[in-house]
Amino acid sequence: MIKTLLSRVREFKKPSILTPICMVGEVFMEVLIPLLMASLIDNGIEGNNGQGDLNHIYLMAGLIMIACILSLLAGFGGGKFGAIASTGFARNLRKDMFHKVQEYSFENIDKFSTASLVTRLTSDITRVQDAYQMILRIAVRSPITLIFSLIMAFSINAQISLVFLAAIPILAIGLFLIMTHAHPVFERVFKRYDKLNSVVQENVSGMRVVKAFVREEHETEKFKGVSKSIYDDFCKAEKLLAFNGPLMQLCMYGGMIAISWLGAQLIVVDNALTTGELMGIMTYAMQILMSLMMLSMIFVMLTMARASMERICEVLGEESTLQNPENPVTEVKDGSIRFRKVDFAYKKGGSLALTDVDLDIKSGETIGIIGGTGSSKSTLVQLIPRLYDVTDGVVEVGGRNVKEYDIEALRNEVAMVLQKNVLFSGTIKDNLRWGNAEASDEELERVCKLACAHDFITSFPDGYDTYIEQGGTNVSGGQKQRLCIARALLKKPKILILDDSTSAVDTATDAMIRKAFREEIPDTTKLIIAQRISSVQDADRIIVIEGGKIDGMGTHEELLASNEIYKEVYYSQQKGGDDNG
């Protein structure tokens, strides 16, 4: 895991290495400065037999200044390089993750929920960024401060420094106990937080349902329940953490008193220590305890970041289930489609969504597909642009197995209007040009007329420059579908698949679109999935699909004569679905 993450540091290796070096420099100066200060007091102010030695004071003060400037420079460098390295690292991670997601197949995308991918790309990365900066700056700094300070303290007087050896284990054990108790509670709190957010999120998006059912109070109770549990857990965890401060003070103050007492003995009785040295040891004692505290904080941060690192690695480690073949075919000859004994399951070993499908569609044919809710109509057509790979059997486009094509080339020739379609924030023009970035304005107008979208677009004050909000919320469902069709047409595909793409379009417009298709793009193979018989009954052939199997195929008349399901659907729509109509 660590290796996967560290390999993303890339161009930020230099600042990543410079940061700890600078930090070492800063620490060195920080250890040196108390020494100089001790000398300033001992030999300067109290020097010259207590008369004060101005020259020594000047010298030491000058040295302190120099040390300060050096320390400042080092600290400055550490801060700067640390920031560059960590934000750069985060940038690379974010970039790699986003790019990786772009490589994902539909199967990969299905595995992660949208919300989870968004969280991984945002908050998880931020946590890792913070942790990385922490490691570069503090994780190097603290142990070095600890070691330097210990060395200095022992070099001044080994005997008295033994106090540390007593204080360190107490602090370490105490911190360990606090952490081990608080950590599980914190982990629980974060999960509860997710729950709280999901309650809010569901309420915001489902406010109409909440209000329609008058469930405001019910929801508020639900929210308060989660809110209370967060309160309880947070109180528990943070009250445990409240032991941190006093524990630290216990060690520090206890150490001070012990050092004062022992120091006094050494100075007075044994003459083994000077007062200046005692002050020096006190300063180091502070530094040692501080760095221990820091280390414990890093420990906490790292455990918190660990979960985030795992989640990031999951995204980076996910291999796309669709790979481009070696020596791919880049040209699709025509719009013919063949299915040979195709079986398909969304999960390996899972139940089959399609069983034993055989199909032969000639280039330029118009095929209607009819079937009940959950009968795998969409599944069938998604195999054609190789959005998923078949489990068994072969799908051929233009006479070749779809696996032989360059994926991009294949998808450029097989345009698909998805059932759950999306417009992106930007002008109508921007959205349409997804189909073809170089399309001229005339070209845009032509396809919009084909999709019966031109009229309503020009009725907007800004026409083709109308800004579409995220998710296309400012156009109606039917308008959205027509824009999506126009966008697909702009690709000038050899195969056009409409997956229930005119469900929100009224029947007359629907008929006009189909008429335009027939007249304007006769050579394009058209597959139309629909609920309405009227949308498919003029197709060359209609496929009736039921439970993942082809139940019947033929023209409207043939099916009406021979296929029970088709007949039933047809009559249900003719007669309004009810006998009392």
Add this chain to the structure above:
Amino acid sequence: MAEKVKEQTPPVQMKGGGMRGGPRVIGKVGKPDKATVKRLLGYIFKDYKFHFVLVIVCILCSSLAGVAGSLFLQTLIDDYISPLIGTESPDFTPLLKVLCVMGAIYLTGMFSTFFYNRIMVTISQGVQKKIRDEMFENMQRLPIKYFDQRTHGDIMSHYTNDIDTLRQMLSQSIPQAFSSVITIVSVFIAMVTTSVYLTIFVIITIALMMLVTGKIAGRSGKYFVGQQKSIAEVNGYIEEMINGQKVVKVFCHEDATKADFDRLNDELCHNAREANISANILGPVNNNMGHMQYGLVAVLGGILAVNGVGGLTLGGIAAFLQLSKSFTMPVNQISQQINYIVMALAGAKRIFALIDEKHEDDNGYVTLVNAERNLNGEITETEKHTGMWAWKHPHEDGTTTYTELQGRVVLDMVDFGYTEEKMVLHDISIFAEPGQKIAFVGSTGAGKTTITNLINRFYDIADGKIRYDGININKIKKADLRRSLGIVLQETCLFTGTVMENIRYGNLSATDEEVYAAAKLANADDFIRRLPQGYDTMLTENGAQLSQGQRQLIAIARAAVADPPVMILDEATSSIDTRTEAIVQKGMDSLMKGRTVFVIAHRLSTVQNSDVIMVLEKGRIIERGNHEKLIAEKGKYYQLYTGMFELD
């Protein structure tokens, strides 16, 4: 010491797992205004007055113990150790005594720290909980309009980012600031008593430090705001693209998407880097300025002492040096909290704005009660559930009348617009008798859904009247009005929870059997039983594991279990195949026998058997009548209907 660590991690506001992101309105991190501060403190004082006083006392003790500690260290050597040097039989009793006293003071300090930390947890978590709950409670009462005008991510960020910054401030910045102020004041007094000249010098250098800090903090503040903006943009972009990932793939648009993302990502990186640099260098800059000051004080003190100015002794200088160190530290700490405080106040301001948002107003006084007929055939109110409901209508003269709930809905010359400038409905008049099925037909945007939104008062009409069983709906309490209307919306929203819980949402007191019956009615029972855990299957993310059609079936069951006298079906069966729809419709028809149903549908087959079909165009009813009448009229409906066969 948590603050110390925190200072290394700039307050990047992207916490919270379930957040959906989206473009967020990042309020201007301007000057914290007094009203916000006052109100925030109000939360603390109101419920935690006693706690808060205790905290202040504890902080006082803790800080004074700290100051006493550093003062003691200076006297330790001069007063207790140096005098003993060279004596024949040194008497350690005074030292032992003072160490014991110090031990006691330290212990007090320790306990104070412990207590204030713990009490502060209660206060800060309690205030957060209270604000959180208040925010949610208020949000529930806001009109639909509020949610129309904002992105989900925007509203969500109040619960995630804004509360987060508040936590930081309440639990750390405030106690830190208090203890720093106390330390500064006490050390300042000690300094002045030691040497006025040196104090002035220290003040000057500290002013200088503050100036530099202010410069750096200002710079970092600017970039922090930039960073927040970039984060919001990146979040929004990621959300949009990942939501539309399948479309991106179908159009082979990956490279363009990557390029756009890289641009935003680089921008974020730039802002984050600059913000971090400023925050990072603040520490070393202040530290080393402190060191330099120390050196300068030593030199200046030395000169003063050697020349005998100001009556300064050498011991005095040593003590002063120590004091000046104790002085600069809290000053640094305060300066480092400034960023957090400013951000938290900006967050608090946004939170308060949400809390203060005007509630959906409800002047209704007519309520819905259980009713029964007494022997005289009069309607009376009753406690128990009788299956009969009545509108309880109190009059100004003190009398109360009861009207049986029947489901007669009348719209009389209604005009409506989402904004005042643009009306979307004109002169809409509808007469729906109990037991009738009223259908709305028309192209998208004609105003079909809008009409139903007016009946349940999601929006209020601009002109005209809507009457429900003869009562103006403005007089009916909104909750009761909505309780009497079952509704299945165009966009299906399911909640996290089991299938059972989701259906029961329509009627919280429904028994399991009633839920099963509703599911059977909606033709959902079959597929639900085939789910891995049947009715106990957990639905997450708006029922992502179900198909669109299955979600609609559950939504219909949810409305059916409520058993309302009036039902609104807004494209409720649009994703269900026509055969299933026919079965569902049969069930609904038997359920709604004698009750009023409003149906909106694209498929004419869905509405064909309605009693009245309204054809809407551009917010006006252009045709009305039953199927046969409309066909005979050969108008718009006829065109739509024959559109199905036009190509024969």
